[in-house]
Amino acid sequence: MNRLLCTIAMAALMCANATAQQFDKFFADSTLRLDYIFAGDTSRQAIYVDGQCLIPRWDGRRQRLDELPVAGNGQITVKDKGSGQVIYRHSFSTLFQEWLATAEAKHTSKSFENVFLVPYPRQAVDITVELRDYHNRITASLTHTVEPADILIRRIGFEHVTPYQTIQKAADTTRCIHIAYVAEGYRSDEMEAFLNDAKDATEALFAHEPFKQLRSRFNIVAVMSPSADSGTSEPANGIWKTTALSSHFDTFYSDRYLTTLNIKDLHDKLAGTPYEHIIILVNTAKYGGGGIYNSYNLSYTRGNQFKPVVVHEFGHSFGGLGDEYEYGNDDPMYFPDTEPWEPNLTTKHNFKGKWENLIKQGKASLIEGGGYQKQGVFRGVEKCRMRTNDVPDFCAVCQQALTRMIDFYTK
The missing domain is CATH 2.60.40.3250 (Peptidase M64, N-terminal domain)
Structure with missing residues (x-):
């Protein structure tokens, strides 16, 4: 047994060396x-x-x-x-x-x-x-x-780096997932509140599987970018604020869609800090947020839905998960001739490699309704955090997809 373990360890070391050399x-x-x-x-x-x-x-x-x-x-x-x-x-x-x-x-x-x-x-x-x-x-x-x-x-990022605080240090910072929280709509005198919000968001995220069991693979910092004004812009109400990232509600004329279009400003604020995945915390009590795969996750912070929202949006921005709720079939985003790239949705066009294994184990099925459409798009479980904030957990399908994503970055 010892000889076998040594052989496995040697093979893993050789693989790691080859990866580093590449x-x-x-x-x-x-x-x-x-x-x-x-x-x-x-x-x-x-x-x-x-x-x-x-x-x-x-x-x-x-x-x-x-x-x-x-x-x-x-x-x-x-x-x-x-x-x-x-x-x-x-x-x-x-x-x-x-x-x-x-x-x-x-x-x-x-x-x-x-x-x-x-x-x-x-x-x-x-x-x-x-x-x-x-x-x-x-x-x-x-x-x-x-x-x-x-x-x-x-x-950039060699000097004049935005101050940041480490919220959590990964077990191995050379093979981990780097997350940076960014302050939006927090004045200099409100940074303590921002740091507390970042800590609350972190604990909310790691209360969920698979993040909970894989917590040591994440390195997290909070980047303290100050704004001149407190809060964020609300165009529908005629409110325009001067903030670090110029975020605003009413994106695409949708009342609760809170985003920033100033992506270069965002990355300027992050230059020189350890980051790859981005969570923007917005100092507002108005409900809203957004998550864009491998771009950013943005969430309001001053309401009782803050924690569910930031976790849900991280499912989008980090995991590439699709929304599992439906509105109707107007302006569809998914079609019978194309398999969704999102790992938790299917049109059955090319289901291979998604959650067939969970169906065989009795942990999931194919339930119609998802991706904003009532028909033609299927999810795996009746209730999930990607369907509603009232559900406390990611479903088995989403947990499997998130685990695969974490392994992709860290193994």
């Missing part, structure tokens, strides 16, 4: 921040390079670099220019793509900021950004070359 071959321990503008309307979309930044330290994964955890609504691919080898991939969703489903996008063109982080390349790379529609068809694509020695790549 990362070190292509990347330095720094971050390349890529700023883009996504623009257009329902008939045509385009992607434009808006800037590039060098940030000290890389806080993302160093293994499974050419894999995707889920497909997302868009993907970014980094190729070594010399060999053409894919050396890093990541997936995402954006507010721009959500906006394309609105009535406004049918007659008006708009632009949206987007920021992506990739490890800093040692040699020239070709970077491709792709946007996809609800049928998983590519609607816009851009490929551009980045030369790591380019003198116009801005250096």
Whole structure:
């Protein structure tokens, strides 16, 4: 038995060394921040390079670099220019793509900021950004070359770093998931309240499985970005505040949809802090929030639904989970000819690899209704945190998807 354990340990060590060598071959321990503008309307979309930044330290994964955890609504691919080898991939969703489903996008063109982080390349790379529609068809694509020695790549985060406090330190900070809370609508004299809110949000998140049992894999900081005004803007009420991230309600004219469109400002505030996944806490008593996969999770804090909301939105922003409630079948986002990329929803078009194992174990089934639609979209369990804030737990399907995501980043 001892000989077997030694063999397993040696194999694991060799695998870890190979992973480290692969990362070190292509990347330095720094971050390349890529700023883009996504623009257009329902008939045509385009992607434009808006800037590039060098940030000290890389806080993302160093293994499974050419894999995707889920497909997302868009993907970014980094190729070594010399060999053409894919050396890093990541997936995402954006507010721009959500906006394309609105009535406004049918007659008006708009632009949206987007920021992506990739490890800093040692040699020239070709970077491709792709946007996809609800049928998983590519609607816009851009490929551009980045030369790591380019003198116009801005250096940020080396000084004038926003003050931050560590809320929780991971057992291994080189192989963990970095989360940063960001203060929005908190004045300098309200930072103690922000830190308490960040601690409350942390305890709320880790009261849920699978986060509870895997807590040691998360490193969490609270970034104290001060605002001139307390609170956030409420356009429907004629209230406009001067805040760190210019967040506001009424996104896409939806009363409770609380977001920020100032993505570059957000990442400027985070430069030099240890971060990858972002939770923005907004100092307001008005109910609202939003979560965008691999972009950010944003939540109000001054109400009794704060904790359920921040956990639900983290399911979106970190886990890529879809909403499991339904409104009707107007303006559908899911179609019979396309399998949702979200791991907790299915149209039965290509169900393989989702939760068949849980059905066999009697822990889940296929229940119609989800993804805002009453028909044609199925979830696994009747009640779940991704369906309603009144349910205290993630269902078995969502827990399995979240565990897979955590393992993707840390194993």
